[in-house]
Amino acid sequence: MDWPSAIKGFKVYMKLERSLSANSVEAYSRDIEKLFQFAQTGEVTLKPEQITLTDLRRFIGFINELGVLPSSQARILSGVKAFYKYLLTEDLIVSDPSELLESPKIQRKLPDTLSYSDINKLIAAIDLSKPEGPRNKAIMEVLYGCGLRVSELTELKLSNLYLDIEFVKVTGKGSKERLVPIGGEAIKALKIWIDNVRVHIPIKKSEEDFVFLNRRGARLSRVYIFMMIKDLALTTGLQKTISPHTFRHSFATHLVEGGADLRAVQEMLGHESITTTEIYTHLDREYLKSTIIQHHPRN
Template sequence: MEWSSAIKGFQAYLKLEKSLADNSVESYTRDIEKLSQFSDIQAEKLKPESITLNNLRQFIAWINELGMIPSTQARILSGIKAFYKYLLMEDVIKNDPSELLESPRIQRKLPDTLSYGDINKLIAAIDVSKPEGARNKAILETLYGCGLRVSELTELKLSNLYLDIEFIKVTGKGNKERLVPIGTAAIKALKVWIENVRVHIAVKRGEEDIVFLNRRGARLSRVYIFLMIKDLVKLTGLKIKVSPHTFRHSFATHLVEGGADLRAVQEMLGHESITTTEIYTHLDREYLKSTISQFHPRS
């Protein structure tokens, strides 16, 4: 059975037999579509009836790698179980592969995810009347708007900003470069910093191409970014632990929960996975750009 046919039948079952609201049906559908995306990028493309328990465990590990919060993982698991109960009832499958599926035990604690409101609070707490305020606002907008690692942010170069076409080039782990779309809020903040403040700084030799500088004209340290965010969290009274990675985690979570394609999000994050790396290298820039424009709240 093709995924499209299975999903269409599942939708009818949820509406007619389960009498679920349209929003619930849509939510279940998005979750199964994520499983469909995962199946499409396997070496042997998997159909709904050929999925095994091991495949489902690999899928859960895959979405966990994107940094989804536990409640989202639980919801997706619920959708998968309902889908396979439906296939079992329709005699499409003889055994339910999701019957023994459990939430994965995450070995390292994922950082908290900021809500969109929390991110706005942190940015609003920055005193933009000070020179460093314009820089710090641009830092947070870029962290959240592009999902960068803190090291990628501190090493970001002016020559790798293509703001006219709404892209930046990022050097990630293993010196691998990737193009990441950048939204209008981050572009605006970067232009204010670069054109109005950075131009007045006496830049140290060798740092001419670095975007984010301290008052002495040298690139910022990772420690400074951590401390700056810590001060803002204290100022706003937020009760969760926030680090630069929290913004990256929030970037991915908000996109995926909004319905963005997992492959596009993973390409933007610069993640590598043995089951997905090959296809990510072939995504074109316009597709990535349209994804962030459609799903990122600050675009």
């Protein structure tokens, strides 16, 4: 079995059997390409079925020496484990060398968040006199108001907006759909964009159902959203490094700080595991700690 054929089959498996998005499939295949590169570092190129647990441990050392962060190492090893599970499922190997492989311990980093005041400043900095102004305001309101991933935002469709009952249907990781509540400010901004501006844009064929379009009538790219937010941060003089994901973190943090049930936040974010959502309880504890220190009479 050669590496190119194995990787090609793995990509098909991840797409059809695991129903992963194109971005996830590409990320996994790039991780296996790294293992392929490692397999070529010896005198003889090891085939996928010749890789042992010892080889995989050496591979961890290999990517560590390259300066790959522990969080990225863990993701790469997740891809390696999925690859060997695929080979085992297809009877291309008789045993899984990654079964006893341990991932590097990752120190969970608390995500950066914005204050409500910061978010208001960023939204207020949008120039509504420009053609893209109403659209950009709607983007910011939806990012913060619904806690969407940037890919979920760019893929948002008109047919999945249920603004009369204050919900939007979102397609998340693994093509899983979920209903997310949407608040009044986001609904207002969306309606202004859709009813007053978007209707005047000549839309490209097959792009008619996407909510957010550029001036040429095509859906917006993720890169555009990143750049737009960076520009707003510069305009307002915000000293934090922010991205679209910062608004998702802020959405979750503000809900938890306000007393929202963790399971409800998990549903809204589309987290498969409650453990992923629990990181926001750490942020909440810090908030409570600072509040107690500041306001308690014995402090």
